[in-house]
Amino acid sequence: MIKVILKGHDKYYGIADVVRLFFPSPVEDKENGIVYCKSAPDILIENELLPTGLAVSRTDSKEYFYDGTPEEAGREVKRSLYMALADITGMRPPWGCLTGIRPTLVALETGSAGALADRFLVRPDKARHAMKTGQAELKILERIDPDDINIYIGVPFCPSRCEYCSFVSSDISHHMGRLKDYKEHLIEEIGLIAPKIRRRIGTLYMGGGTPTVFDDGDFTDLIEAIYGELSIDDGCEVTIEAGRPDTITTAKLKAMADHGIKRICINPQTMNDTTLARLNRRHTAQDTVRAIEEARSFGFDVINSDIIAGLKYETADDFIDTAGKLIDLDLANITVHTLYKKRRASMSLEDVMANDEAGDVDKAVTTVYEMLEEAGYKPYYMYKQKDTGHGLENTGFEKGNTPCLYNVAMMTDARDVLSFGAGGMSKRVFDQLGTAKYRVERCSSSKDVLDYMMRTEEIARKKADFFGL
Ligand code: SF4
Structure with missing residues (x-):
């Protein structure tokens, strides 16, 4: 079972969102100050927000820091936990620690694909996709x-x-x-x-x-x-x-x-x-x-x-x-949705690391995006769903305005x-x-x-x- 102990903050929801990128069905146990997931391998992490605004996730062998602004506390604790879990599992969910359902909004907020990739550990191609789609959404809203x-x-x-x-x-x-x-x-x-x-x-x-x-x-x-x-x-x-x-x-x-x-x-x-x-x-x-x-x-x-x-x-x-x-x-119009087969009820860390299903779907989605763009389609809106394994997105494409x-x-x-x-x-x-x-x-x-x-x-x-x- 993975157990994340929260210290110095109460961002249970965000912490559970990050755990969900790696393991299914995390539980927020506010009484005991933890987020856990029974079907995950044994991992113990302390996730702390220090009064200085520094977020740290500690395992028994390593510490993962992220230093942001106090206003961004919720994002900082998520990012430091993402860094720890990515390191432990070897998995790199493509949207980094961005777990919300509307990545285009955050992309527009950060101002550039580079800033999105940097602050949220979003993979560069996804950051570019979010920026491009976000800009299309803004134009359509007009x-x-x-x-x-x-x-x-x-x-x-x-x-x-x-x-x-x-x-x-x-x-x-x-x-x-x-x-x-x-x-x-x-x-x-x-x-x-x-x-x-x-x-x-x-x-x-x-x-x-x-x-x-x-x-x-x-x-x-x-x-x-x-x-x-x-x-x-x-x-x-x-x-x-x-x-x-x-x-x-x-x-x-x-x-x-x-x-x-x-x-x-x-x-x-x-x-x-x-x-x-x-x-x-x-x-x-x-x-x-x-x-x-x-x-x-x-x-x-x-x-x-x-x-x-x-x-x-x-x-x-x-x-x-x-x-x-x-x-x-x-x-x-063609709309690309993503779905993952449910992971087994219980997996060892080796199983998690050997599971390349997410990578296959991810690569196929990237290939299809390229095919669509080559055929003249442009992404014009997108969203994510919480229960989509590894947090891949759904994107609507259109051609001919x-x-x-x-x-x-x-x-x-x-x-x-x-x-x-x-x-x-x-x-x-x-x-x-x-x-x-x-x-x-x-x-x-x-x-x-x-x-x-x-x-x-x-x-x-x-x-x-x-x-x-
Ligand atoms: S709403 Fe559900 S049952 Fe109906 S077409 Fe869509 S996926 Fe199938």
Whole structure:
């Protein structure tokens, strides 16, 4: 078991974040002043913040110092612990001790890729990626008026549950009846709030789950209700995350196209049929190609596809092959996600040091970034997830100046988002990102579909109050 003893500070959260880069599921034990992880090899580290502002991590044989400013105490203790764990395990998580979900913000704060690499031990190629993407995000934000409101409509249902899914979504094979009810409640909630909205709608994104999971009639009803209730002008960016290609039908494409929708996400995750079947996704690579071709025939000119590096059952070459096939399809947007197979419940230090899986995925992601950039794509938004092993990032790429503005509004926490449906998070942004008074307030919906349906009116009222409507 690894045990980190905290001295002179109480940065449990940050310390656990750094331990998580190396070992799974660290526990913050505030009563005993430690962070530990039972499944890790035996390592004892004392992590101390001295009154002078010097942070030190001590093992029985070595001390790792970092001397920063007192205001940066949280970052200093993390950095000295990262140095110790990198040395002990031989692992070099690419984002260094930067564990937050928005590395582009920190990149812009530090001012240069070099400073980011230096202060947070971020690998230089990742530091450059964060700077480049952060600068793209800033430019895109200029296109999203802060006075506008951005809308999210959530459909947390899928035709089957992918083996790797950690999202709050329901497999409709067990909840078919609820899907219809859910649509009614979603329309009810939109109808309760829409007449009160006095702001222009800048972007609208319907995500999931799999929003095209509804049958043709219900999907068409939902699209019509959205356009009937909300004031969506021609300049509003509307994106439908259709998701699974097998749920995309001619009637659904027509329902969207009839309202002028031009942006759609068709997400294969992999173009390998064997993997798709083993992941329980119930569609083939050919279904993806068919859906893309049909969407194009309906005038969808910005098609995004999500792909995942590190899928179970796949090698790095499989992932590179998937990326190549989608690049050949000439999509406007490709989003690269990263996932790691779960590490074994318990590993020895030798196991940890011999585990090159993270390195393989990391190299494959770098190769795919190069392929995308060679094909004319540019990274335009990125984020990290806490539970992604070794903390690799997810990045959206676009070509031909087709970024999804909603993604940038949402991921940067720089614009207001009003979210409809179960599981969505609404947010209000006060003052501009990067200013001293900048802050974000959030209002959650119910994550539970049944609870959402029982309390639709109450939840709508709460959101209206939150936005002062
Ligand atoms: S499509 Fe996405 S949300 Fe649905 S089960 Fe698969 S991973 Fe989860």
